[in-house]
Structures are given as C-alpha cells and as structure tokens.
Amino acid sequence: MEKRMIWDIPTRLFHWLLVASLSIQYATAEWLDDAMQWHFYVGYFTIGLVIFRLIWGFIGPEHARFRHFLKGPTAIISYMRSLPDKHAVPHAGHNPLGGVFVIVMLLLIAIQAVSGLFLTDEVFLDGPYRHLVSDSTQDVMSTLHHQVIDALLIVIALHIAAIAFYAVYKKQSLTSAMIHGKKATSSQGITSSRLLLAVVVAAIVAALVYLGIDILPPEPVDEGFYY
Ligand code: HEM
Ligand code: HEM
Numbered sequence: 488m489e490k491r492m493i494w495d496i497p498t499r500l501f502h503w504l505l506v507a508s509l510s511i512q513y514a515t516a517e518w519l520d521d522a523m524q525w526h527f528y529v530g531y532f533t534i535g536l537v538i539f540r541l542i543w544g545f546i547g548p549e550h551a552r553f554r555h556f557l558k559g560p561t562a563i564i565s566y567m568r569s570l571p572d573k574h575a576v577p578h579a580g581h582n583p584l585g586g587v588f589v590i591v592m593l594l595l596i597a598i599q600a601v602s603g604l605f606l607t608d609e610v611f612l613d614g615p616y617r618h619l620v621s622d623s624t625q626d627v628m629s630t631l632h633h634q635v636i637d638a639l640l641i642v643i644a645l646h647i648a649a650i651a652f653y654a655v656y657k658k659q660s661l662t663s664a665m666i667h668g669k670k671a672t673s674s675q676g677i678t679s680s681r682l683l684l685a686v687v688v689a690a691i692v693a694a695l696v697y698l699g700i701d702i703l704p705p706e707p708v709d710e711g712f713y714y
Contacts (some may be wrong), residue, residue: 491675495681509643521609523612524612556583564585566582579674602631614630650662
C-alpha cells in the first residue's frame with residue numbers, strides 16, 4: 488500500500504503540544520515546588536488547545552473531522568471483533584473505537600482545565616473565576632479537579648496501551664504517522680493541512696482565552712487585612 492498524508496500539521500502539533508502541556512500540568516501540581524503560577528499559565532494554554540481542536544473537528548481536513556471518525560455502535564462492535572485479525576485493513580484515520588477515545592479525552596481535559604479556573608492554591612493564587620461562585624460550587628469544582636485527573640490518567644494509559652498493541656501485535660506504527668503525518672493506506676490522503684486557516688483559528692482562540700481569563704473576570708473585592 489502507498490504511503491499517503493493522513494494527519495494534517497495542525498492536528499499533529501495539537502497532539503504533541505497537548506502531551507507536553509498535560510505533562511507540565513502534572514509535574515507542576517504534583518512534583519515541583521513553587522510552580523503553581525506555571526500550572527495556571529499552562530492550564531490556560533490547554534483550554535486554548537481543546538477549543539482549537541473542537542473547532543478543527545468541524546473545519547479541518549478530512550481525517551481530523553469528527554464526522555469522519557465518530558461512528559455508531561455497529562461500526563464500533565464490528566471493529567472490536569476484527570481486533571485479533573493481524574491482517575485487517577488498517578483505518579486511514581482514527582478507528583471507530585479510537586474515535587470514542589478522542590472525544591472522551593477531550594471532554595475530561597476540558598472538565599479538568601475549566602474546573603481549575605474556580606480553585607485556589609490556598610497561598611497566593613486564585614483561579615480567575617473563584618470569587619464569582621459560592622463555596623458549594625467551589626467544593627464541586629475542587630472535587631472535579633482532584634477526581635477527573637485520575638479518570639484522565641486511566642484513559643491516557645489505555646490510549647498508550649492501544650498504540651503499543653498496534654505496534655507489537657499488529658506491527659503498525661501509529662506513532663510515526665502522528666509525527667510525520669503519513670500512513671500506508673488504500674484510502675485517499677489529504678492534499679493540504681489548511682495552515683492559513685489554522686493560524687487564523689489559533690489567533691481567534693488565543694484572543695477568546697485572553698478575554699475569558701484576563702478581561703471578563705471582575706477584580707476580586709479586597710477582603711482587607713485583620714490584625
Ligand atoms: C498526555 C498523554 C496523551 C494524550 C492526552 C493524548 C491524546 C490524544 C488525542 C486527543 C488524540 C486524537 C488526536 C486528534 O485527532 O486530534 C490522540 C491520538 C494519537 N495519539 Fe495520543 N495522547 C497522549 C499520549 C500519546 C503518546 C505518548 C503517544 C505515542 C507513544 C501517542 C500517540 C498517539 C497516536 C499514534 C494517535 C493517533 C491514533 C490513531 O492513529 O488513530 N499519544 N492522542
Ligand atoms: C488540563 C489542565 C489541568 C490539569 C491536567 C491539572 C492537573 C492538576 C493536578 C494533577 C492537581 C493535583 C491534584 C491532586 O493533588 O489531587 C492540580 C491541582 C491544582 N490545579 Fe490543576 N490542572 C489543570 C488546569 C488547571 C487550571 C487552568 C487551574 C487554574 C487556573 C488549575 C489550578 C489548580 C490548583 C489551584 C490546584 C491545587 C488545588 C489544591 O491543592 O486543592 N489547574 N491540578
């Protein structure tokens with residue numbers, strides 16, 4: 488089979504920037520001292536990445552589009568039945584089960600990042616929306632932030648296990664395709680990464696995130712000092 492371009496540049500960049508961001512988020516929260524400010528900054532960047540990917544799922548090239556890889560239960564079950572078959576025809580883009588994983592990952596990451604906006608590190612830093620909500624909402628957000636990360640880590644582990652299964656059992660390197668974009672496939676490849684469109688979307692998303700994080704939230708009321 489001929490190697491054809493499947494993953495456009497923005498989707499590949501999105502993927503590896505997401506991997507880097509989540510690794511930094513984990514390290515700044517769990518391992519590094521005095522790194523909460525970076526946890527906040529990279530969290531805002533992650534929100535931008537997720538919004539970008541959601542938009543790209545509607546206007547990006549063929550294989551990045553949700554309608555291309557979101558399939559019904561019949562397709563998912565028939566894909567799962569074909570899993571042990573080493574010679575099953577490889578999917579050009581995400582397989583039907585992988586498509587579900589993409590959505591679950593994006594959803595969990597979005598909940599993780601948005602719940603962070605309502606938290607405090609109890610020392611110097613408050614998320615931009617912390618003062619706008621009641622104590623009980625803050626508690627819900629805090630529970631989400633501390634629990635959803637565990638669900639996310641499990642889904643990421645399954646994601647990496649699936650990639651390893653393809654590499655070892657099926658002898659297909661999906662990872663190299665996520666790096667250089669090309670896969671051996673009988674389906675049609677893409678002809679353009681739509682880079683200009685991606686740059687425009689990224690600029691709009693950056694402006695929206697800046698607006699949502701820095702401009703819209705009102706200044707917290709000064710609670711004063713008590714001696
Ligand atoms: C923080 C960890 C990770 C997260 C959150 C993550 C998330 C994702 C997401 C959201 C996609 C869908 C891409 C899209 O359509 O936009 C994806 C696809 C993919 N990821 Fe990851 N990923 C992670 C780590 C990794 C690692 C470590 C590898 C390689 C060893 C990897 C390899 C891939 C590959 C090959 C695909 C395409 C799968 C296919 O062909 O259908 N990912 N990942
Ligand atoms: C996807 C992005 C994010 C990830 C993966 C993430 C991950 C984490 C993790 C693993 C912890 C430690 C939780 C624990 O010990 O159980 C944490 C704590 C925290 N995160 Fe995030 N976070 C993200 C986004 C954000 C954002 C955007 C903010 C604020 C604007 C934020 C603010 C905080 C705060 C204040 C804590 C400390 C909470 C506490 O100690 O109770 N996070 N985060």
